[in-house]
Amino acid sequence: MLEVIIIGLGSMGSSTLYYLAKRGVNVLGLEQFGLGHGEGSHSGQTRIVRKAYFEHPDYVPLLESAYEGWKEIEEVSGRQLYYPTGLAYFGEEEHPVMQGVKFAADTYNIEYSILNNEYSMFTVPDHFESLIEPGAGFALTEQTINTFAEEAVKLGAEIKTGEKVLHWKSFKDGVVVTTSKAEYRADKLIITAGAYVNDLIPAFKSSMKVTRQLLAWVKPKDPELFELGRFPCWMLTDPEFNGLFYGFPSLPVDQFGGNGLLKVGHHVPGEEIRPEELPDYDAKQESDILISILEKYLPEAAGSIESVTACMYTNSPDEHFVLDRLPDQHNRVIIGSGFSGHGFKFVPVVGRILSDLAVAGKTSLPTGFLSLDRFKNPDQ
Ligand SMILES: Cc1cc2nc3c(=O)[nH]c(=O)nc-3n(C[C@H](O)[C@H](O)[C@H](O)COP(=O)(O)OP(=O)(O)OC[C@H]3O[C@@H](n4cnc5c(N)ncnc54)[C@H](O)[C@@H]3O)c2cc1C
Known part of the structure; x- marks a missing residue:
């Protein structure tokens, strides 16, 4: 039975x-x-993994256990699934995301520090705060x-x-x-x-509201700047938009498969759909927003969007x-x-x-x- x-x-x-x-x-x-x-x-292909949890600090003890679990499955399988690239956060100091990151990190002694232009490819305004959580990174989905x-x-x-x-x-x-x-x-x-x-x-x-979310792959103007090992995962809040923008380093095709391009997205609930409507979308508006964000904050990455993937959030109240x-x-x-x-x-x-x-x-x-x-x- x-x-x-x-x-x-x-x-x-x-x-x-x-x-x-x-x-x-x-x-x-x-x-x-x-x-x-x-x-x-x-x-x-990838998802950001981080501990300085701005959404709610009560998630941090669960994340401590999740990090142990990532280690365990890697040891058991002999495969690397988690890549600690570091995660850079950019935004106005008072923004709830930046406040939440610092609060969770201070409460639970999570290592983070202020960035001093180590990633000079980002052109953020002087009044933005720039932080790095070195233990964060991405996992392969x-x-x-x-x-x-x-x-x-x-x-x-x-x-x-x-x-x-x-x-x-x-x-x-x-x-x-x-x-x-x-x-x-x-x-x-x-x-x-x-x-x-x-x-x-x-x-x-x-x-439970199901929304369509788009991920875009961009061909940077200068691809070498954004390769794994040189470029971190990142999150950025912009005063004009709700939610936050995020991205990953580009991953070498011989090691990871995929398209080797730079993945970027906008974390904010998208259009409400039924799952069977997932493939039926027009990516123009979202692509324009993503390119405008790259032009503003990561100009060397603001090449052309080569492909777009749709996937779904299931949003609780x-x-x-x-x-x-x-x-x-x-x-x-x-x-x-x-x-x-x-x-x-x-x-x-x-x-x-x-x-x-x-x-x-x-x-x-x-x-x-x-x-x-x-x-x-x-x-x-
Ligand atoms: C664009 C995007 C970016 C994201 N970025 C991040 C990130 O950076 N970091 C992060 O932590 N999270 C991120 N997430 C969220 C994360 O990916 C999801 O929270 C997670 O994948 C949800 O897992 P799940 O098991 O609920 O759903 P799924 O992984 O979709 O699994 C549900 C499974 O159930 C199956 N199923 C459903 N109904 C039936 C049925 N009737 N019979 C049989 N099988 C069925 C489905 O086919 C599916 O395989 C992101 C999500 C999206 C869409």
Whole structure:
């Protein structure tokens, strides 16, 4: 008899599969597409990983655990998945992002310092603050998912790809999951369905907003300046725009595959869509904004945009994650959702937390601020 079924083997589901298999749990992971595909929230090769968490300092203890998890999966697999390039932050001193970075770093003794024009390719105004978090960097997305899944299979987990879950139901004595191909029974169910969560939990429809996000690859005027080893990851706030702009160093094609170009993006919720509408977009406006930002702050990078990729955020009402058991489901259904465009760096720790919730019904990691309770109307 299966003990746990996971719906969705993307970022969070693949690491959850690994942590369950490591505990000796009989687990099946179901994925509607292949592993590391382009129709979810993880496409585009890389994600920034950082600890000085301006979104909410309570994430920092979870990030300490995530960093241990990144190390563990690299050691177990023998593959490098995390690259500590350093992360440069630029913005007006009083901007909430810059304030939040310093607050989290000071509270939790995270190493950071003021930049003194070490990265002279940035042309930021004198009144901007420039900081560097040297322990931050980026992780490889598709490789991370494949690696967690492969290591889970080595430990006895079962995976079925190309199998879409149509519906599920919980009972006093277990859960039943119906897919496009079969029906499965288990003790517990974990739903890590990313942007497709509203199809599986209709009650989430009014709260989880799925948005289309574009990533652009730019051919810099002087490519050598921006190569891995020479150029860091970066984040920048501009007084004219909401959210923040970010980018990565260019990665050598012989080592990383991909296109070897410079990846840039704008972290702000985009157009609200249903997942099936993902490929249907016009990138002109977003591309113009990105080029204007590069011309202003990183002029040697402001060449031409060579390609654009669309992927999705699943935004919770407060843009914080939801890691919890679903109410009224006989304590059998666990959810990892609402990663709101900042979840990937947590992949290893989310896997640990969701496996704790499935096996023990609780976790020793401090996740109270990510429970479903916080959305309850206090007047009810
Ligand atoms: C443009 C962009 C930039 C980002 N930048 C960063 C960053 O720099 N740093 C950072 O930390 N985070 C970043 N994020 C966020 C991060 O990538 C996401 O939070 C994370 O990938 C979410 O993981 P997930 O497991 O919820 O979704 P996914 O990785 O999409 O996995 C969900 C999986 O469930 C499967 N599934 C869904 N429904 C079913 C079904 N019915 N049956 C079977 N399978 C199903 C899907 O096919 C998918 O594979 C970014 C996101 C985007 C879009």
